[in-house]
Amino acid sequence: MPKPKVVFYGCASCGGCEKAVIDLEEDLLNILDAMDIVLWPLIFDCKMKDIAAFKDGEITVSFINGAVRMSDQEEMVTILRQKSQIIVAFGSCAHMGGIPGLGNFYTKDTIFQRVYKEGMSMENPEKITPQERITIDIDELTLPEFYDTVKALDQVIQVDYYLPGCPPPPDLILNAIQDILKGELPEKGAVLAPNKSLCDTCPRAEERREGIAIEEIKRPHEIKLSPWKCFLEQGIICLGPATRSGCGERCIRANMPCRGCMGPVKGTIDQGTKAFSMIASILGLEEEEGMTEEEVKRLINAIVDPAGTFYRFSMPASLLKRKRME
């Protein structure tokens, strides 16, 4: 039987997802033999033309990381969809837009303005910006289009499975690859991670009091962080209540609060709204009759950058999708 043909490919991402696969080490080297890697530019010398030659559906599975930010990424994932039986949205960016999705607070023009024209160490008196098509002497060069809006992968192509996390944790990566290679496939559309909230598996859960109430919001650098006390109880915003577990609680164990990279639990449409309403209830805002207007205002104002915090990894996949275009 021929080996399953596998693709690892990155769009608007940092490359960390692919590094996480490499960090599987012997587990990776052991399964490499069972796969025919037809495209993985990070560590194998295969080129674009090799992919174009495949028939529709000939590739068993494409693990695609990264959000869709530019036109060539849209073209590439469309080709991979056509050639692949299974598409896995690999990591937070492909799953929900991820950190690059914060770009949806701005537009192409405002980003170009900052990056190329007014950057703090730029010298660009002629206000040159990258062009999609340019002729230098007689040489024609092209660049992909930079879109105004970042999209999650399933906003561009149909996605079969999601592997969450920034990057996904090693055990979930290995399980996902092995299950797919064995053909042991879950229902279409599944998120390949446990369906529990981070608070359910949090190592600080035992110490947590019932009915947390925050009197004051604090930022992580403003207090000495307790190594065992629930972050919310300390007044530190933690996205644990609105976030899926399966990450090994790596940030919590390093004494830092959750920022939501694993995405929401099943059934939650909008992670940011969910996180915001959880925090609001903990802040006692549901009993706001007992508080003066000023107290309510003071508490809400203490949350700096609510949109960038509650939608840290999920802006493009949220109901808002982006800041309204002027």
Place this chain on the structure above:
Amino acid sequence: MKKISIDHITRLEGHGKIEIFLDQEGEVERAYFQIPRLRGFEKFCEGRPAEEMPRITPRICGGCSTAHHMASAKALDGLFKVEPPSAAQKIRELMYNAFIAEHHLFHFFFLGGPDFIVGPRAPAEERNITGVIAKIGMEAKGKLIEIRKRLRGVIEAIGGRVIHPVCGLPGGISKPVTEEERKAFIRAAEFLVEFSVFVAFELWDTMVLKNKEYLDLITGDIYKHKTYYMGLVDEANKVNFYDGRIRVVDPNGKEFATFLTQEYRDHIRQHVEPWTYIRFSYLKNMGWKGFVDGEESGVFRTGPLARLNAADGMATPLAQEYYEKMYEALGGKPAHHTLAFHWARLIEILYISERMLELVGDPELTSPEVIHLPTETPAEGMGVVEAPEGTVFHHYETDQRGILTGVNVISPTQNNAAAMCMSIEKAAQSLIHKGDVSDEILNMIEMALRAYGPCNT
């Protein structure tokens, strides 16, 4: 007019393509290295709380996430005007060194090394980690896996995660190191000394230096550019990855400038070309003269060989010994041979192994005091570290609440961008004649890039 495309480049982090234009005779007229990627961190970080930057900016590059994390944490120290406790500085430096070694080993065995260990002209399907393992054997494979695992253990114990660590805060780190962890770090450091000696002395010596064809490639003219060099140095002008002053030497090796992080804008500027999304760093005091090398050009290089060129030596004995040996073989300092970046990388791993051993032996490492809480109003802060592939700068401006109003990040890839374009053009011009282009020639053009280990995310 014929055009040859390498799309996209492989065994490099991120994306890039090479467009080579040939004239009527089939000789290379021009070659372009294009980066088709931009995400816009400088803009979308505006509006975010500054203390979140060590958790956001690692996503600039997953391979060197710890470098951005650390540059960011150091920028926050400056922003909030708070000096971390001595233990926190040492723990940060330890984690940072473990990361550099891990990344260098990844680069050597997975990205750049296959071109030497398997060979530049080997078939494409063998030029990769599986080909490398076939050459080095199972015992070395086992050691490679083990050392990378242990180094990641150090990063994870301190930073919480290997990729995108989370421990950095203004004024220190989020948690102390336990005695049990310190013991594991000692074992990791000892193993790294052993492994780096094996890689630098045995593997590199026998598999590369003793092979005349490879040595000729390294020392020949195809991969050579006389440029300025930049790197971080300690008080004795020795290579340091975590802290120090930034030193620049000219193409003759003479000191051109030494400056503090806060002064970076007096020395570095960036230029835009309309055919690529990357920005090109150059020395402000030389000016942008285009894609040319030499003393009159503002083009400089950063990264392994550049660091060694910019410093007076290595701070540890074994690394110093091998440093001298390399320059002797390359005909003196500075060395302009791009492929010697690989060599310099191995000397750096040696240094790190020795430096880690010093750090893990320090009883202060387990001090419970790892953070000083900021009390000052934030306004502006800058941080610098040596990422695996070169100097990285972070610069933040905020309002009084610490909400970002201005962000600047200069990555190693931007610093090396101009030199990389020159390197691929020179390699293409040297290797392609009469329109004759084979897979091995195209690979040898990409080798000019792999030496730098750029991250084009």
